[in-house]
Amino acid sequence: MQTTEQKYLDYVKKLSHFQEAVGLIGWDLRTGAPKKGVAQRGEVLGTLQSESFNLSTSQEFKDLLQELREDTTWGTLDEVTQKSVEHSEKSLKKFENIPPEEYKNYVILTSQAESAWETAKANADFDSFSPYLEKIVDFNRKYVDWVGYEGHKYNALLDDYEPGLTVDTIDRVFGELKEALVPLVKQITESEQPKTDFLFTHFPKEKQEAFSKAILTSMQYDFEAGRLDTTVHPFATGLNPGDVRVTTKYDESDFRTAVFGTIHEGGHALYEQNIDKSLIGTNLCSGTSMGIHESQSLFYENFVGRNFAFWERHYETLKEYADGQFDDVSLEDFYEAINVAGPSLIRIEADELTYSLHIIIRYELEKALINGEIEVADLPEAWNKKYEDLLGIRPSHDGEGVLQDVHWSFGAFGYFPSYALGLVYAAQLKQAMLKDLPNFDDLLRDGNLAPIKEWMTKHIHQYGKKKSPVELLKDTTGEGVNAKHLITYLSEKYQGIYAL
Amino acid sequence: MQTTEQKYLDYVKKLSHFQEAVGLIGWDLRTGAPKKGVAQRGEVLGTLQSESFNLSTSQEFKDLLQELREDTTWGTLDEVTQKSVEHSEKSLKKFENIPPEEYKNYVILTSQAESAWETAKANADFDSFSPYLEKIVDFNRKYVDWVGYEGHKYNALLDDYEPGLTVDTIDRVFGELKEALVPLVKQITESEQPKTDFLFTHFPKEKQEAFSKAILTSMQYDFEAGRLDTTVHPFATGLNPGDVRVTTKYDESDFRTAVFGTIHEGGHALYEQNIDKSLIGTNLCSGTSMGIHESQSLFYENFVGRNFAFWERHYETLKEYADGQFDDVSLEDFYEAINVAGPSLIRIEADELTYSLHIIIRYELEKALINGEIEVADLPEAWNKKYEDLLGIRPSHDGEGVLQDVHWSFGAFGYFPSYALGLVYAAQLKQAMLKDLPNFDDLLRDGNLAPIKEWMTKHIHQYGKKKSPVELLKDTTGEGVNAKHLITYLSEKYQGIYAL
Structure with a gap:
C-alpha cells in the first residue's frame, strides 16, 4: 500500500x-x-x-x-x-x-508576437510590434491582479523570477548602482582607451573549441555529465544533474564570443551538475532563481574569466591555440583589452561595468508600464531618453533601441532585473568566498579551480530550489542584497585599468 | 463537433x-x-x-x-x-x-537478459545465458499460442516482422538459396583470393566522414531532413520524414566500415525520408516491414555501392580523400577487393554472398526451437554443426558462435529471416527497376542517382505501411517472393570476380 x-x-x-x-x-x-x-x-x-x-x-x-x-x-x-x-x-x-480562456489566448498571442518582434526589429519598425506588445502588457497588468501582490504591482512579476525580492529592495540596490556607476562610466568615456585591435585577428574555430573545452575542464565542468555543442544563441541546459549541456558559438574574428560565452554558460552548468542527487525527480532539482543562476555564470565569466590571475595561468595556453595573434601582445595589454568598457547601445554586447545600467533602464520601464504610469506608445522615447541619461548615448533607431531584446515578445516582464541582481549576488559571493579562500587569486594563478567550485557547491549548488535566493544569500554572506561589493569591485578594477 | x-x-x-x-x-x-x-x-x-x-x-x-x-x-x-x-x-x-502479468515479467526478463548476454558473449559462456534464454523461448512458445497462427507455429512470430510471409514460403526461398549458394561458396573457397592488403592502410576519420557525406548527398539523402553522427552500433532512425538521421562509425584501418555502413544506413534513411507526407502523424508513417526496410539498405549497399559502375564514378574521388593508399591500385583490383567473399563465422562481418547462409542457420534453429524440436541446451552444438554443413567452418567457442547476436536476448524471434528476405527483395526490385531504367549502370557511372531514388519512392517509399510487403512486391515486380533473381545476380557477379 x-x-x-x-x-x-x-x-x-x-x-x-x-x-x-x-x-x-x-x-x-x-x-x-x-x-x-x-x-x-x-x-x-x-x-x-x-x-x-x-x-x-x-x-x-x-x-x-x-x-x-x-x-x-x-x-x-x-x-x-x-x-x-x-x-x-x-x-x-x-x-x-488565471482565467483559462485568457491564458489560452495569451499563449497564442505570445507565440505570434515573437515572430512579429523579429520582423519589427529587423525593420526597426516599432509600430508593427506595438499592437502585440499592448496586448501582452494588458495581460500582465491583469495577471498581477489575478495572482495578487503586496506593495507594488510589479512584485507579482518579480516573484516569478526572483521570489522574495521586491521593488523596494531593487529600487534601493539599483539606485546605489546608478549613483556609483553613471559617473564612473562618464570618467572612463573621457579616458584613453586600451588597445584592442589584436583581439580581432583570425582565430580558427577548431582551435577555439579545443581551448573552450580545456577551460571548461579546468573550471571542473564534468564532461562525463555534459557536452559542448554549437548553436546560434548560446545557452546551458540541465536535463538532470548527470546531463547538463553547454552550447557556444564561434566567431573567427572575435574569440571572446566563444571563450567568455563558454565560461558564462559553464558557470550555469556547474550549478546544475552539482545539485544534490536526492533532489533528482522532484520539482526542486534546478537552480533556485534566475538571479542566483546568473550569479553563477557571471561569477565565472567576470570574477574568474576576466581576472588578471586567471590569464596569468591561461594566456600562454591561449597563445598556443591561437594562430600567432597574441605573439607580440603582453599579458597586461591582453588583460586590459578583454576588459575594455564604455557606453554602448546593445545589452548583450555590454561589458561588466555598464551591463547593470542597461538592465536598470529596462527595469524602470517595466515597472512604470505595469503600474500604468506609461503606455506602450511612450516606450521608444522613454527608452532613448534613459539611454542618454544613464549612458550618454542615444539609439539612432528602435532596432538598436527598444526593440533589441526578445523578452517582452514572450511576456517575460520581471525577468530583466535578475541579470543585474546576478552581478550583485556574484560580488557578494566573491566577498564571502574570500573569507574561506583568501588565496583566491593564487588558486586562479595555479589553475586550481576545484576549491572554488567546491565552495559554490557547498553554499549554493547543492540546494537546488530547496533554499530561496534570499535564504541562500543570508546563509552564505550573512547579508541581504547589497550592491556595495559590486560597486567596490567595479570601481577598483576599472580605476586600475583606466588609471583614473 | x-x-x-x-x-x-x-x-x-x-x-x-x-x-x-x-x-x-x-x-x-x-x-x-x-x-x-x-x-x-x-x-x-x-x-x-x-x-x-x-x-x-x-x-x-x-x-x-x-x-x-x-x-x-x-x-x-x-x-x-x-x-x-x-x-x-x-x-x-x-x-x-497476452496475459498482462506474463507480459510484465517478460519485459523485466528481457531487460535483464541483454546484459547477461553481453557478459556471456564476452566470456564465451553459454551456460550463464541459457537460463535467461530458456525463459525467453518459453514465453515465445506460449506467445504463438496466445496470438494464434495458421500452419506453422513460427508464422505467429514472422507476422511481427514480415506480415504475410509464412514458413512455407521462407522454406522454399531459403531452400533455393542454400542449394545455389553452398556449392558456389565452396568453389570460391577453393579459388585464388583477390588482393586486399591495400584496404587496411590508415584513412583519417575526418576524410572518411567527408567522403561519407559526399556519397550520402550523391544518393539523394537530404541533409536538410537529416544529419550524420557517429555511434558504436550504426543505425538510421526516422523520427519523422523531415528528420531521418544516419549514424556510422569510423575505423581508420578499414574505411569499408564507414563507407558501406553509411551507404547501408543511407538506404534505410531514403525510405523514411520519402514516405508520403499525408501519413505523418498516423501509425502508417514508417517502413512497412523489416524485410522491405532491409531491401532498401541492401539495395544501396550492394546493388549500388558494390557495383563496378558506381566506383567508375567514385574511385577517383575516394583517392582524393584517402592518404595515398589507393594510388597504385587499379579500379579493377579495388573492385575485387571490396567484393571479396568466403566463409566466416560472424554474421555482421559477412559478405553479400555468404550473408544469407548465416541467416538461414538462425532461421532453422529458431523454427525448431519454437516448434519444440530442439531445446535451448541443444543450441550450441546445433549451431556449430550448421556452420560446418553450410559454410564449412566451425566456431572455436560460443562467443563467435551461438552467442554472437544480441537479438535473442531481447526476444526477437522471427526477426532474422528479414535480413535475407531483404536481399531477395532487393534483387527482385533491381530486376523490376531495369525495365524502367535499363541504363542503370550508366546512371551509376554518371553519378546520377536521382532516377533510382525516384523509382524507389514511386514504388516503395511513399507508401509507408499503407501497403504490406507482399502487396509492394506484387505491385512492383508482378511476383511473389522469388529467390531466382538474387541467385542469378550473385552467381554472375562472383563467377566474374573469381573467374570460375
Whole structure:
C-alpha cells in the first residue's frame, strides 16, 4: 500500500520526466535538428507540454496536495517532500487564478508576437510590434491582479523570477548602482582607451573549441555529465544533474564570443551538475532563481574569466591555440583589452561595468508600464531618453533601441532585473568566498579551480530550489542584497585599468 | 463537433508524438548523451513508453476503434484512416491476448537478459545465458499460442516482422538459396583470393566522414531532413520524414566500415525520408516491414555501392580523400577487393554472398526451437554443426558462435529471416527497376542517382505501411517472393570476380 507521500513523489517524478524530455527536444532543436523536421517536432513538444500542464493542474494532483497538508500527515513528511509540496502549491495557485480562456489566448498571442518582434526589429519598425506588445502588457497588468501582490504591482512579476525580492529592495540596490556607476562610466568615456585591435585577428574555430573545452575542464565542468555543442544563441541546459549541456558559438574574428560565452554558460552548468542527487525527480532539482543562476555564470565569466590571475595561468595556453595573434601582445595589454568598457547601445554586447545600467533602464520601464504610469506608445522615447541619461548615448533607431531584446515578445516582464541582481549576488559571493579562500587569486594563478567550485557547491549548488535566493544569500554572506561589493569591485578594477 | 474519425486521428497523432520523443531520446543515447545522465534518461524513456502503451491499449482507444467499424461509419472513412485502423486493431489484438502479468515479467526478463548476454558473449559462456534464454523461448512458445497462427507455429512470430510471409514460403526461398549458394561458396573457397592488403592502410576519420557525406548527398539523402553522427552500433532512425538521421562509425584501418555502413544506413534513411507526407502523424508513417526496410539498405549497399559502375564514378574521388593508399591500385583490383567473399563465422562481418547462409542457420534453429524440436541446451552444438554443413567452418567457442547476436536476448524471434528476405527483395526490385531504367549502370557511372531514388519512392517509399510487403512486391515486380533473381545476380557477379 503506497503512502500519499510516495504517490505524490511518483507523480512529481513523472512530471519531471516529461520536463526532461521537453528539455532534450529543446536542446536538439537548437543544436542541429534538421530544419525540415522542425514543424513536426513543434507538435511533439506541444503534446508533451500540454500533457505536463494537464498533470500539474489535475484534480488528482490537487487532491494529493490537500491530503499531504492534513495535520496528521504534514509533520511526518520528509523535508524535501515538504519543500516540494510548497513549490507545487505555489505554481498551482498561480495557474488557478488565471482565467483559462485568457491564458489560452495569451499563449497564442505570445507565440505570434515573437515572430512579429523579429520582423519589427529587423525593420526597426516599432509600430508593427506595438499592437502585440499592448496586448501582452494588458495581460500582465491583469495577471498581477489575478495572482495578487503586496506593495507594488510589479512584485507579482518579480516573484516569478526572483521570489522574495521586491521593488523596494531593487529600487534601493539599483539606485546605489546608478549613483556609483553613471559617473564612473562618464570618467572612463573621457579616458584613453586600451588597445584592442589584436583581439580581432583570425582565430580558427577548431582551435577555439579545443581551448573552450580545456577551460571548461579546468573550471571542473564534468564532461562525463555534459557536452559542448554549437548553436546560434548560446545557452546551458540541465536535463538532470548527470546531463547538463553547454552550447557556444564561434566567431573567427572575435574569440571572446566563444571563450567568455563558454565560461558564462559553464558557470550555469556547474550549478546544475552539482545539485544534490536526492533532489533528482522532484520539482526542486534546478537552480533556485534566475538571479542566483546568473550569479553563477557571471561569477565565472567576470570574477574568474576576466581576472588578471586567471590569464596569468591561461594566456600562454591561449597563445598556443591561437594562430600567432597574441605573439607580440603582453599579458597586461591582453588583460586590459578583454576588459575594455564604455557606453554602448546593445545589452548583450555590454561589458561588466555598464551591463547593470542597461538592465536598470529596462527595469524602470517595466515597472512604470505595469503600474500604468506609461503606455506602450511612450516606450521608444522613454527608452532613448534613459539611454542618454544613464549612458550618454542615444539609439539612432528602435532596432538598436527598444526593440533589441526578445523578452517582452514572450511576456517575460520581471525577468530583466535578475541579470543585474546576478552581478550583485556574484560580488557578494566573491566577498564571502574570500573569507574561506583568501588565496583566491593564487588558486586562479595555479589553475586550481576545484576549491572554488567546491565552495559554490557547498553554499549554493547543492540546494537546488530547496533554499530561496534570499535564504541562500543570508546563509552564505550573512547579508541581504547589497550592491556595495559590486560597486567596490567595479570601481577598483576599472580605476586600475583606466588609471583614473 | 468532432467526428469519430477526427477523434481517432487526433488520438493516433498523439501516440505518434510520444513515439517521436522516444525515438529522439534513443538517438541521443546512442550518439553522445553523457554517461552520467543515462540511468535517469532510462527512467524518462520508461515513463514515455508506458504512457504510450497505456494510450494504445486504453478503453477510450478500443471504443474509438469499435465505433469506426460500425457499418454506417466504416464506408465513409478516408482510405488512410481505414488502413490505420486495421493496423491499430492488429496490434491491440496481440496485446489483448497476452496475459498482462506474463507480459510484465517478460519485459523485466528481457531487460535483464541483454546484459547477461553481453557478459556471456564476452566470456564465451553459454551456460550463464541459457537460463535467461530458456525463459525467453518459453514465453515465445506460449506467445504463438496466445496470438494464434495458421500452419506453422513460427508464422505467429514472422507476422511481427514480415506480415504475410509464412514458413512455407521462407522454406522454399531459403531452400533455393542454400542449394545455389553452398556449392558456389565452396568453389570460391577453393579459388585464388583477390588482393586486399591495400584496404587496411590508415584513412583519417575526418576524410572518411567527408567522403561519407559526399556519397550520402550523391544518393539523394537530404541533409536538410537529416544529419550524420557517429555511434558504436550504426543505425538510421526516422523520427519523422523531415528528420531521418544516419549514424556510422569510423575505423581508420578499414574505411569499408564507414563507407558501406553509411551507404547501408543511407538506404534505410531514403525510405523514411520519402514516405508520403499525408501519413505523418498516423501509425502508417514508417517502413512497412523489416524485410522491405532491409531491401532498401541492401539495395544501396550492394546493388549500388558494390557495383563496378558506381566506383567508375567514385574511385577517383575516394583517392582524393584517402592518404595515398589507393594510388597504385587499379579500379579493377579495388573492385575485387571490396567484393571479396568466403566463409566466416560472424554474421555482421559477412559478405553479400555468404550473408544469407548465416541467416538461414538462425532461421532453422529458431523454427525448431519454437516448434519444440530442439531445446535451448541443444543450441550450441546445433549451431556449430550448421556452420560446418553450410559454410564449412566451425566456431572455436560460443562467443563467435551461438552467442554472437544480441537479438535473442531481447526476444526477437522471427526477426532474422528479414535480413535475407531483404536481399531477395532487393534483387527482385533491381530486376523490376531495369525495365524502367535499363541504363542503370550508366546512371551509376554518371553519378546520377536521382532516377533510382525516384523509382524507389514511386514504388516503395511513399507508401509507408499503407501497403504490406507482399502487396509492394506484387505491385512492383508482378511476383511473389522469388529467390531466382538474387541467385542469378550473385552467381554472375562472383563467377566474374573469381573467374570460375
